Amino acid sequence: MRILVVGAGATGGYFGARLAEIGRDVTFLVRPARAEKLAAEGLRVKSPVGDVHIASPKTVTADKLSEPFDLVILSAKAYDLDGAVADLRPAVGPQTAVLPILNGMRHLDVLDAAFGPERVLGGTCAIVATLTKAGEIRQMSELHSLTYGERDGTRSERIAAIEAQMEGVRFQARSSDKVVLEMWEKWVFLATLAGATTLMRASIGDIVAAPGGPAFVEGLLDECQAVAVANGYGSREKVLAGARKTLTAEKSPMTASMLRDIEGGARIEADHIVGDLIARGRKAGIETPILARVLTGLKAYENRKAREAA
Numbered sequence: 001m002r003i004l005v006v007g008a009g010a011t012g013g014y015f016g017a018r019l020a021e022i023g024r025d026v027t028f029l030v031r032p033a034r035a036e037k038l039a040a041e042g043l044r045v046k047s048p049v050g051d052v053h054i055a056s057p058k059t060v061t062a063d064k065l066s067e068p069f070d071l072v073i074l075s076a077k078a079y080d081l082d083g084a085v086a087d088l089r090p091a092v093g094p095q096t097a098v099l100p101i102l103n104g105m106r107h108l109d110v111l112d113a114a115f116g117p118e119r120v121l122g123g124t125c126a127i128v129a130t131l132t133k134a135g136e137i138r139q140m141s142e143l144h145s146l147t148y149g150e151r152d153g154t155r156s157e158r159i160a161a162i163e164a165q166m167e168g169v170r171f172q173a174r175s176s177d178k179v180v181l182e183m184w185e186k187w188v189f190l191a192t193l194a195g196a197t198t199l200m201r202a203s204i205g206d207i208v209a210a211p212g213g214p215a216f217v218e219g220l221l222d223e224c225q226a227v228a229v230a231n232g233y234g235s236r237e238k239v240l241a242g243a244r245k246t247l248t249a250e251k252s253p254m255t256a257s258m259l260r261d262i263e264g265g266a267r268i269e270a271d272h273i274v275g276d277l278i279a280r281g282r283k284a285g286i287e288t289p290i291l292a293r294v295l296t297g298l299k300a301y302e303n304r305k306a307r308e309a310a
């Protein structure tokens with residue numbers, strides 16, 4: 001199976017390197033600067049579960065992309081989605097499956113419109129990783145899972161073929177017959193984590209140790225879950241209980257990648273992760289005042305960044 005990973009950043013670089021490590025036919029669609037770096041230094045992953053160095057990763061830039069692939073794993077950030085979709089178009093033929101691993105849900109609409117819903121799988125990943133300034137991928141905890149599936153829950157031939165490719169890989173790979181629900185569950189968790197840690201500029205442990213901290217986090221989680229329920233994808237009881245426990249754990253150093261992005265002065269997926277949840281809530285008649293406050297904070301950050309860059 002020919003696999004194209006769009007983006008060799010934190011997630012695409014990590015999961016792509018792990019697939020390449022076991023001999024899968026992986027090509028990275030990258031932009032010119034990243035292509036140069038990868039050609040010079042290879043693809044390096046520093047990981048608590050074992051480092052990887054792919055000395056000569058296969059890469060392609062958009063101007064050289066001409067043939068369809070069997071599987072496209074899409075790992076661009078939401079703010080780069082339109083550009084990535086335009087760039088990867090030649091890689092999508094009649095038999096291509098597109099597997100996005102972005103957080104949130106709105107990218108599915110964009111991909112459906114671009115490639116047809118029959119080509120678009122559901123997908124979600126859990127990992128704490130970053131692309132460092134030096135160009136290597138640093139995984140910061142042992143968490144590393146990739147979940148994928150047909151959005152209608154069927155077990156198709158292409159899912160069986162992807163399962164075969166995932167056999168023996170050094171991360172948790174799992175096909176799911178409830179992948180859309182799992183994407184929503186991840187979104188509820190992440191929107192709460194990102195919302196709380198970015199608004200408070202602190203870790204979960206710092207927040208829950210502050211007066212009103214646990215109630216604040218729980219209120220945010222309840223809002224996110226109410227939107228998911230109103231959209232028909234409320235987190236299952238056990239998943240929600242696990243999320244609540246993790247998100248209110250004393251002394252937890254956990255933060256969202258969005259907070260790390262803010263602290264590094266990088267762009268963020270404010271509209272995709274938080275704005276879209278608010279919009280889906282509003283459409284279903286659910287008020288989300290805490291999420292609205294979170295979005296104000298994120299948009300203020302974006303405004304400041306734009307002003308300072310001007």
Ligand SMILES: NC(=O)C1=CN([C@@H]2O[C@H](COP(=O)(O)OP(=O)(O)OC[C@H]3O[C@@H](n4cnc5c(N)ncnc54)[C@H](OP(=O)(O)O)[C@@H]3O)[C@@H](O)[C@H]2O)C=CC1
Pocket residue numbers: 006007008009010011012029030031034075076077078080083084085087101102103125126127128129130131257269
């Ligand atoms: N990091 C994490 O721990 C986690 C992230 N996620 C989610 O995964 C998604 C990806 O995030 P993450 O991997 O962290 O992001 P990164 O910014 O680390 O990586 C994204 C990469 O996509 C590349 N890219 C963007 N547009 C194109 C294009 N047109 N052609 C080729 N490459 C392109 C960027 O390349 P360039 O270097 O040229 O800008 C960048 O390196 C997000 O939705 C995020 O929320 C989910 C779980 C955990």
Ligand SMILES: CC(C)(CO)C(=O)C(=O)O
Pocket residue numbers: 103125126127128189190193255256257258
């Ligand atoms: C919640 C977490 C850490 C899990 O992958 C994540 O997706 C993020 O921080 O963006």
